[in-house]
Amino acid sequence: MDIQFKNIDSRGIKLFIEQDGKEIARAYLYLLHNDLHKEPFGYMEDVFVDESLRGQGIGTEIVRALIQKARESGCYKLICTSRYDNTKAHELYSRLGFKDHGKEFRIDF
Secondary structure, three states: OOOOOOOOOOEEEEEEEEEOOEEEEEEEEEEEOOOOOOOOEEEEEEEEEOHHHOOOOHHHHHHHHHHHHHHHOOOOOEEEOOOOOOHHHHHHHHHOOOOOOOOOOOOOO
């Protein structure tokens, strides 16, 4: 049995907010493809808000913008991962329509 490789095109988009020349919030949207769907799916990664500015709706604003960008890009779904102890992020994602759908498995290199 030979394992074959095929390059698949993907694209990444960084959404960010600057204040006084400093990045205070960011999130990445990766548009990925597989053989199951003609449309891409979105993967949301590295959502961040400066610690001193949390609780002011900035995270909500940037995640909403990312959701809209995924829709505009024709994604059939948007997924993200979060650590078990990050309950504030879980609350935000639930408020914005995400469902708890499984576990993340990971290998760090």
